Amino acid sequence: MIQGQVNIPRRDPRVVMRLKRLGSLHQSRLSFMRILLRRMAAEGWQVTRPIFDIGANGVGRAVYQATGPERAYSLVCFARDLPADLRSDRVIAEAWDATFTLFDGIPTEADLHRLQANVPLQEAGRVSETELSLSRANRSVRLWVHVIDALAEGQQPDPAEIDKVGYLMRTTAVYGSGKFGAADREVIADRPEMQAPFQAEMLSVYLIRTFVRDLAEHMAQAKGRDRAVRLDPALARRLGIGNSTGLGMAPFIINHPVLFNNWIMCREEALARVRAVEAPTAAQVKVFKTLLQKAGKSVAGWQSQHPIQVKKLAELRADLDMLATHLSTADLSAPFLWDALVAWSEDALSEEGQEVLASLLLEPYPDLVDGLAECLADPVAESLPLDGAMTVAQLRAILEDVYDWALPLDWSDAGTCARAWYVSAEKLEPRLGERFEEPAEAYEQPLAPARAACALHAVLRDWPNDTPISDVLMAHPVHRTAVRRAQFTRFAPYAEIRDNTIAAEMKPIDMLRAKLSFFGATRFDPRSDRWVRIAMYQGAPYPEDLSPETADLWVYDA
Amino acid sequence: MNLSLNEVRAMARKAARGAGYDWALADEAGWACGALCEAGIDGVAALAGLLEAGGADCVGGLEVSDAVWRRGSGQICPVYAGTVLCDRRALSARVLALDGVVSPIMLLPYIRAALRGGKGPVIVTCERGRANIDAQSIYIMKDFSEVPVRVDITATEDIPPHRHASSRASPDPAAWDVLTTYAHRTYAPATEASRLRGAGGDLPDTD
Numbered sequence: 151m152i153q154g155q156v157n158i159p160r161r162d163p164r165v166v167m168r169l170k171r172l173g174s175l176h177q178s179r180l181s182f183m184r185i186l187l188r189r190m191a192a193e194g195w196q197v198t199r200p201i202f203d204i205g206a207n208g209v210g211r212a213v214y215q216a217t218g219p220e221r222a223y224s225l226v227c228f229a230r231d232l233p234a235d236l237r238s239d240r241v242i243a244e245a246w247d248a249t250f251t252l253f254d255g256i257p258t259e260a261d262l263h264r265l266q267a268n269v270p271l272q273e274a275g276r277v278s279e280t281e282l283s284l285s286r287a288n289r290s291v292r293l294w295v296h297v298i299d300a301l302a303e304g305q306q307p308d309p310a311e312i313d314k315v316g317y318l319m320r321t322t323a324v325y326g327s328g329k330f331g332a333a334d335r336e337v338i339a340d341r342p343e344m345q346a347p348f349q350a351e352m353l354s355v356y357l358i359r360t361f362v363r364d365l366a367e368h369m370a371q372a373k374g375r376d377r378a379v380r381l382d383p384a385l386a387r388r389l390g391i392g393n394s395t396g397l398g399m400a401p402f403i404i405n406h407p408v409l410f411n412n413w414i415m416c417r418e419e420a421l422a423r424v425r426a427v428e429a430p431t432a433a434q435v436k437v438f439k440t441l442l443q444k445a446g447k448s449v450a451g452w453q454s455q456h457p458i459q460v461k462k463l464a465e466l467r468a469d470l471d472m473l474a475t476h477l478s479t480a481d482l483s484a485p486f487l488w489d490a491l492v493a494w495s496e497d498a499l500s501e502e503g504q505e506v507l508a509s510l511l512l513e514p515y516p517d518l519v520d521g522l523a524e525c526l527a528d529p530v531a532e533s534l535p536l537d538g539a540m541t542v543a544q545l546r547a548i549l550e551d552v553y554d555w556a557l558p559l560d561w562s563d564a565g566t567c568a569r570a571w572y573v574s575a576e577k578l579e580p581r582l583g584e585r586f587e588e589p590a591e592a593y594e595q596p597l598a599p600a601r602a603a604c605a606l607h608a609v610l611r612d613w614p615n616d617t618p619i620s621d622v623l624m625a626h627p628v629h630r631t632a633v634r635r636a637q638f639t640r641f642a643p644y645a646e647i648r649d650n651t652i653a654a655e656m657k658p659i660d661m662l663r664a665k666l667s668f669f670g671a672t673r674f675d676p677r678s679d680r681w682v683r684i685a686m687y688q689g690a691p692y693p694e695d696l697s698p699e700t701a702d703l704w705v706y707d708a
Numbered sequence: 709m710n711l712s713l714n715e716v717r718a719m720a721r722k723a724a725r726g727a728g729y730d731w732a733l734a735d736e737a738g739w740a741c742g743a744l745c746e747a748g749i750d751g752v753a754a755l756a757g758l759l760e761a762g763g764a765d766c767v768g769g770l771e772v773s774d775a776v777w778r779r780g781s782g783q784i785c786p787v788y789a790g791t792v793l794c795d796r797r798a799l800s801a802r803v804l805a806l807d808g809v810v811s812p813i814m815l816l817p818y819i820r821a822a823l824r825g826g827k828g829p830v831i832v833t834c835e836r837g838r839a840n841i842d843a844q845s846i847y848i849m850k851d852f853s854e855v856p857v858r859v860d861i862t863a864t865e866d867i868p869p870h871r872h873a874s875s876r877a878s879p880d881p882a883a884w885d886v887l888t889t890y891a892h893r894t895y896a897p898a899t900e901a902s903r904l905r906g907a908g909g910d911l912p913d914t915d
Contacts, residue, residue: 240907278710279876328714336713337875397907533739535821538795574906576898581906583896588905593896596731620795624770627788630732680907 158425158489160418164555167414169649172403173660174462174501177705178509179516180417181670183352183687184702185523189343191701193219197360197693200224200256206372207231208365211266214357215256216693218343223282223350224253225357226262228270229365237288239322239394241579246272246286248319248361252354254280254333272323273577276331282350284332285324287358290315290392297366297381302374306382312389313451316673316685316708319362320392324351339527346523347409348669359391359687383695388708390688393671396681397580400661401571404597404651407635409528411642413668416522417508418644423518424511425489434514435482441513442477444706445506446470451708454675458657462502469503513703536634538620542613548636549607552646556600557607559650568654571597582658582680598652602632672708709884711877717742719887720755724787726893728764737787743817745877747846751814752879756886757854758786758811766810772796776805776858783808783856790818799827804861812837812859813852819861820846831864840868 165171177184189195195218204210212227229248236245249270253261261280268275269284277284293307293315300307326348328334338344363386371378403410430438449466476494484490488511495504512519550557559566570583570590583590596602606629613622623630638645650656658680666674671684689708691700721738725731737755744751766785770792771778777789786809793815798804799822809815812834819832819841829842837852847868896902 242903279712328712331710331712331715334712334714334875535794535824536791538797572896572906573894574898574902575892575895576903578895579907581896581902583902583906588901590896593894618796620792623795624772624792625768627767627791628730628732630791631735632732 156426156428156486158422160415160422163552163643163646164648166418167644167646167648169647169651169656169660171501171505172647172664173657174505175664175667176502176506176509177667177670177672178417178420179512179519179702180413180420180523180526181668182346182348182526183356183670183690184705185346185520186349186352186356187690187696187701187704188520188698190216190218191696191698193343195693195696197357199364201262202364202368204229204365204368206369208369211262212361212364213257213262214361216353216357220341220343222256223353224255224257225354225361226251226253226257226265226269227358227361228266230270232288234291237291239288239320240396241323241398242577243322244274245270246322247289248358248365249286250283250354250358250361251277251281251285251332252283252350252357254282254338273330278331279333279337281332282338283324283326283354284330285321285351285354285358287319287321287362287391288394289319290317294318294366298370298373301367301370301381302378304374304377304379306379306385309385309388312385314453315392316388316688317362317390317392318366319358320394320683321355321358322394323398324354324393326351339529345527347413347526352669355391355393355686356690356693359389359690360692362391363389363692383692386692387689387704390672390685390690390708393666393684393686394677394681395662395666395684397571397582397658399665400658400680401580401595401597402665403661404599404647406528407638407645408530408642410664411638411645412526412528414644415642416525417512420512420515420519420522421492421508424515425486425492427488427515427518428485429483430487430514435487437514438510439477441510441703441706442470442474445510446474448672448706448708449506452673452675456676456678458659458679459674459676462500465500466502466506469499470506472498473503473507516702534638536623536630537637538618538623540619540633540637541615542610542617542619542622543615545619545633545636546607546610546615548639549603549610552636552639552648553600553603553607555648556604556650559600559604561601561604565654566650567598567601567652569652569656570594571652585652596631598650599632599635599646600650601652602629603636605629606632606636670705672705709878709881711879711884713742713745713875713877716745716752716877716879719884719891720752722891722894723755723759723887724764724890726890727759729767729787733764733767733785733787733791736791737814740787740790740814740817742877743820744813744846745879746873746875747817747820748871748874749813749816749846749848750877750879750883752877752887753883754811754813754854756880756883758814759890760886761810761854761856763787763810763814772798775803776807778807783810785810786812786814786818790815790821793818794822797822799823799830799861803863805858807858808856809834809859810856811854812857813848813854815859816841816846816848820844829864829867830861831866832859832861834859840864840866842868845870
């Protein structure tokens with residue numbers, strides 16, 4: 151390809167780091183599940199099923215083994231026959247249709263025995279350093295029954311029913327990173343296949359999807375015997391694994407500012423590189439147009455009942471139509487076509503449309519984009535020392551730059567500090583409270599960095615400009631976190647959300663969507679302003695069909 | 709007991725908050741606790757001792773103008789003092805002492821961190837306790853007690869033995885229970901109203 155001489159800068163954090171835009175992000179080439187499948191295909195990973203001890207009633211255990219060039223990982227699955235009244239997606243649930251762990255290696259019978267005693271209990275059990283993830287899933291009852299009944303009768307299920315839901319089971323948590331005794335990320339972070347973020351979790355979900363398909367076929371077979379058929383592979387591909395996500399995920403992008411910066415910065419860098427391409431080839435334009443068309447078809451199938459999302463989907467569909475129309479009349483040989491498209495989109499399209507365009511623009515350029523996957527992780531784990539020698543004046547300048555939007559706010563105003571994030575004693579479920587309507591304030595979690603930054607800014611007024619910040623912190627250690635966060639922005643411009651995370655009108659799903667889009671999720675379906683359903687791996691090849699030809703653009707075939 | 713370091717840090721942070729530290733110093737307590745465990749030292753026991761001894765009341769007002777740091781006539785929280793030590797890059801070749809440090813073992817990860825960037829090893833001594841520390845290692849030669857003491861930090865030629873970082877923690881179960889109890893103070897009591905409005909969806913999610 152030909153790259154232009156012009157330097158297109160990355161987009162301004164003031165534009166990108168708004169909650170409304172973060173809540174409009176879409177999957178892209180840099181999404182974690184796509185990175186995983188590209189690697190597995192390129193390296194020829196093999197998935198086998200050494201154990202499948204499941205009874206006719208769907209109760210039992212299974213092991214799926216993924217073997218790469220250097221090591222193997224095993225998803226250990228426990229399935230049960232859950233009474234309907236026990237089924238809940240919330241953190242406070244105590245039983246699930248299926249529970250899972252990703253074992254680091256190949257489990258012995260003793261391992262399986264130990265895991266049998268703990269994994270179905272989830273948070274109430276313990277796992278160990280040989281376990282990399284802990285997860286659970288519940289059936290989509292409606293679709294489950296439909297699919298099994300159809301297959302048992304020798305029929306394929308109705309594609310329309312499949313598309314309505316998009317999955318047979320949905321995970322309600324996928325824990326990694328040392329939780330409940332699992333291995334810390336540090337244990338695996340140096341392995342090439344685990345270097346990109348959340349690869350253990352993405353591998354877990356990929357194998358769960360295979361198990362779920364196998365389980366459905368198995369139960370249909372048990373029910374229908376000779377009449378039963380297997381699920382048509384094309385229909386099987388349309389099934390992703392759903393996920394039900396709530397407030398537990400929202401604090402992540404606040405609590406890991408450098409990591410989140412890296413994700414955003416890599417995507418923005420990729421976008422800037424593509425915009426700098428002076429003369430796209432005909433082949434590259436064709437890839438873009440083809441995928442734009444497929445994206446339009448996919449989005450037409452996204453369903454939601456929630457008013458927020460109904461409106462967003464209508465806007466997105468309109469945007470995609472407008473984009474297609476604009477493209478059909480544009481001069482495709484004009485220099486810097488992509489940059490011109492982005493510029494046009496900033497006036498013509500909603501944030502969702504702009505972000506779908508941004509994601510689509512990356513697709514024809516694996517050579518410019520895919521290498522950035524190595525920059526997504528945060529190897530220093532935010533353990534950099536605080537720079538105590540920075541002066542009050544220097545710190546003030548940073549605060550006035552990053553929090554220019556926040557400093558004029560009155561933080562005692564009821565609308566400005568309306569919310570308080572807290573953790574309930576009830577199974578430690580994260581919740582969002584209304585500060586003036588319930589006793590949440592006494593338990594408030596530190597999830598309002600803008601308010602903290604403003605408090606710090608106010609304190610600095612009492613100190614001479616050339617005072618080292620170490621003096622201020624010696625007197626007021628409460629501001630350490632705010633100072634650290636401000637200092638991160640010197641090298642992590644996208645570390646801070648430029649919106650008030652405790653405002654009356656704040657929507658936690660915007661935070662959830664940002665992280666989920668980097669996982670590679672599609673079909674965002676909010677159930678409230680703080681609860682969202684998604685699909686993962688919808689359209690993806692199953693392990694037996696995974697190859698470099700099928701590993702990459704499957705997300706557009708959903 | 710076998711815990712991941714992440715679990716230890718998360719619990720330590722919540723426990724410190726529950727014991728009265730602000731969230732910023734609670735973060736620091738979590739870090740220090742995890743760093744001790746990584747060095748093969750029971751950071752959970754050290755933190756439990758600090759919290760029980762009222763470390764949260766020993767924050768602020770450190771006097772650092774001469775070679776012996778004090779906090780008026782009061783005791784010094786090691787987490788707070790450790791952050792000051794690092795912020796000020798106070799460990800140069802000269803001797804440094806801190807008078808009245810509660811649970812001084814919590815200071816050791818900060819001393820190690822402060823030696824990064826080419827500073828030589830030090831010996832840390834107090835009435836009950838002795839450690840040899842460089843930028844990589846904390847080597848305890850004589851067990852530290854929790855009683856508030858004067859801590860002396862002096863340069864040494866001795867390099868502590870280097871060991872692989874631990875990836876797990878095996879704390880004293882009673883100390884872990886202490887942290888759990890403090891951490892529980894940060895959880896809001898469960899109520900029906902909280903359960904209904906605080907999380908979950910407006911639309912059914914069991915379909």
